[in-house]
Amino acid sequence: MSVSYRTTLPAALTACSLLAGCMQQPPDDPPAPTPQAQEAAPAVAPPTAAAQPQPSARSEDPALAAHMQTPEFRREYRTKQEQLQTEAEVQESAPWLGSTGLSDAQERSVPRYVRMELGQSLASADPVRAEDLQYVGQFAELDGIVYYWRIPDKAHAHGDTHAGPAYVYIRKDAAGVFYTDWGNRTPPG
Secondary structure, eight states, rough: OOOOHHHHHHHHHHEEEHHHHHHHOOOEEEEEEEHHHHHOOOOOOOOOGGGSOOOOOSSSHHHHHTTTHHHHHHHHHHHHHHHHHHHHHHHOOTHHHHHHSSOOOHHHHHHHHHHHHHTTOTTTTOOGGGGGGEEEEEEOOOOOOOOEEEEEGGGGGGGGGOOOOOOEEEEEEETSSSEEESSSSOOOO
16 A cells, blocks of 8 residues: 555654654853944854755665655755744743743744654644643753643643653753753752
């Protein structure tokens, strides 16, 4: 039985994040430039590298690699990138924002990451928002410092198949690199 690419397109779009297993966090917020630096700095055009999917040097699945070159996939990819860019501009509010010890950019990426993993956007019916996430705290664990947020039970209606409570977490490894992931990894204690 064959399945058309049209029906597997959402799965292919989600595959990018699922294959990686986790998402590396954005760097800390850069310091604000001084007025002298702003005057001396030339105008820089925004990067356009994310506008097109990058073909991999080696693909494990030739059919998926071929599909990623189709105009339909490229349109869907551009639409998803535009959606992510639009959501990045929205300033959500939540009691925990500004209190975790992480940078503003890292904190604000958490609800966007959860929505991306659940296949939601802010335009979805009843999406997971920053105010829905419950910040649990940060803990020193064997693999680094881990910051936890409990994902609300309403996420189960959007495809979370984990048994019990689900958490999104940011892990800072020994080298100082931040990673975001989610699932049923629970805070200690």
